[in-house]
Amino acid sequence: MTTMTENASGLREFKMPDVGEGLTEAEILKWYVQPGDTVTDGQVVCEVETAKAAVELPIPYNGVVHELRFPEGSTVDVGTSIIAVNVGGGTVAPAAPVAETPAAEAPVQAPVQEAPAEETKPQGRTPVLVGYGVAESSTKRRPRKGAEIPAQEAPAAIQGELNLNGHGARTAERPLAKPPVRKLAKDLGVDLASVVASGPDGIITREDVHAAAAPAAPVAPAAPSAPEPVAAQPAVAAPAPAVAYDAARETRVPVKGVRKMTAQAMVGSAFTAPHVTEFVTIDVTRTMKLVEELKQDKELQGLRVNPLLLIAKALLVAIKRNPDVNASWDEANQEIVLKHYVNLGIAAATPRGLIVPNIKDAHEKTLPQLAQALGELVSTAREGKTSPAAMQGGTVTITNVGVFGVDTGTPIINPGESAILAVGAIKLQPWVHKGKVKPRQVTTLALSFDHRLVDGELGSKVLADVAAILEQPKRLITWA
Incomplete structure (x- = not known):
């Protein structure tokens, strides 16, 4: 698998890799290089956000940046070229500024697209970093709609109104719209070429698409028989007030990336796994005293020591005493998968x-090791550098809503897991x-907990064990 191709002029195309498992697209958050910059093997050239996390992409060869195929903010399909680098040292025709191209339609050099797969794999190239490869089949572009007109055959008057597409041919200029708006138009069956744009610089907005979609039913049958404007014409503007909004009073934020994936996962979990939630209120005075003592322990110097550390350890001990709670439901095979x-x-x-x-193999870690892992996990998450691999394969989760002053909640199970423990605020009461x-x-x-996997008895035992340890933390030693 590869994420790069090279043409005869010495240009290499670096393609958007699949940085997770089965991800199909990513948004370019920031470019760290510009055309003319020299890059070296392993240098980070951009940061992208997938549906799981923000990831920095290193480039696997040396050269000079020829062109950035997409501007920041673009959502790009996996396998699509995002940057061209001149690795041959020769002179290459200057690239058009990336800002002139709509986010969803950055041009790609024709020779790269036309070269057979066997000829685009340079011999002796630097190996691509593990996890940054994409399947050969995923790099194929879908054919674009509309007949292509060779540039040399198009009349001059027409050429002035055409733009180069990704195959080096010229097609009619595409309406300006962001990827989510294009998808909305596709779902509603609206032709963007017929939509009147109201956004800045002629960009079509979601409201424009809704306005065009609303009168579609009455207009369609009337068009062939009515040669002049009829009642259908004014109806186009009628739905506008229903979908219009005051920008000074409302802000609309596109749902994408991590937020989109989280929303889909939570909905799927809530309506797939039958949730049961149990509560217990406990005295954690001894645990809080132990936290203060551990902060002075030499083995824990420089590590993050807080109540969450002991709560995590208590949950791990409870799972050890009740191993059947650590499982998942395999719907396809109708099996319960017990995790060891x-x-x-x-x-x-x-x-x-x-x-x-998640902390991998947390059950094997000592208290200092667990403290170190927790510290690294929190720091990485705050910096927005959590990798997709770090969010895969979890079995049980803790959510600490107490940091927001909340007493407790009814948490939704993370997909693929069996249980989640919510920790409320610790208050003097x-x-x-x-006596x-x-x-x-x-x-x-x-x-x-997932009631398909965990019945009331098992769930109650786990919660009671966690509570007992936090009330009497010496049990961490006797039960561990």
Whole structure:
């Protein structure tokens, strides 16, 4: 598998790789290079956001940047060329500025598209980094609609109104619209060429598409028989007020990337796995004292020590005592898959949305190792550098809503897992302790579990074990 091709002039095309498992597209967030810059093997040239995470892409060869095929903000299909690099050292015709091309239609050099697959694989090339390859079949472009007109045969008057497409031929200029708007038009059966654009610089908006789609039914039958304007014509503008919005009073944010994937996953989980949630309110005063003691421990110096660390350890001990809770449901084979390992997920709120990276083989880690892993996971998530691999293969998750001052909640299970533990805010409250009402540190835990896998007895045992350990943290030693 490869993400690059080379033509006779020494240009290599670096294609959008599949940086996850089966991802079909990614959005270019930022370019770190510009045309004319020198790049070296392994240098990061751009940052992209997939449906799972933001990822930096290194380029696997040396050369000079010839052209950026897409501007920042473009959503690009996997297997599509995103940057051309001159690796031959020769002179190459200057590339057109990327800003002149609509985000969804960046031009691609014709020789690259026409070269057979066998001829585009240069001998002795630098190996592509593992995980950045794409299947050969995924690099094929879909044929574009509309007949192609060779540039040399088109009349001059027509050529002035045509743009080069990705195959080196000229086609009628495409209406300007962002990828989500194009998809909306396709779903509604609206021809963008017939839509009146109201956006800046002639860009078609979602409202324009809705306005064009609403009167489609009455207009279609009337068009062949009515030679002059009839009632159908004014109807075009009628639906506009229903979909129009005041930009000063509303802001619309496209749902894409991590947020889009999270929304789809949560809906799928909520309506696929039968959720049951149980709650318990406990006195964690001893746990809070232990946290303060561990902060002074030499083995934990420089590591992140907080209540979440001991809660994570308590959950791991509870899973060890009740291993059947660590499972998944295989719908295709109608099997329950018992996991003999624990990849502990930690829900993290980031600017790009909620993500759930996990600590691999958390059940094997000592307390210092678990503290180090938690610290690295949180830091990476805050920087937006969590890799797709870090979010795959989780078995059980913890979500700490207490950091927002919330008492508890009914968390939705992460897809493919069996349970999720929500931790509420730890507050000083009146509590009966040794027969007397005293101020104690109290919190509420909530455990949601998949009732196909976990019955009420098993779920209750797991939650009770976590609670017992946090009330008497010495059990971490005796039960571990």
